[in-house]
Amino acid sequence: MKFIKLLVMLMMLTMLTGCLFTKLVSMPIRVVGAVISIIPVVGNTAHDAIDKAADIIDEVPI
Helix, strand or coil, X not given: XXXXXXXXXXXXXXXXXXHHHHHHHHHHHHHHHHHHCCCCXXXXXXXXXXXXHHHHHHCCCC
């Protein structure tokens, strides 16, 4: 019984690692985009481009 519980836990962890990895990568990108959006003229355009790149990274099936 303990073996089955351990196996189920390991399977759940392997399913979550890809999601966690992409979030760890895209989170700093989103922070940089938020900081760049402060720049008066090109800030919002750069923020939108960085946000699109972070969205694509989130969709990567790892």
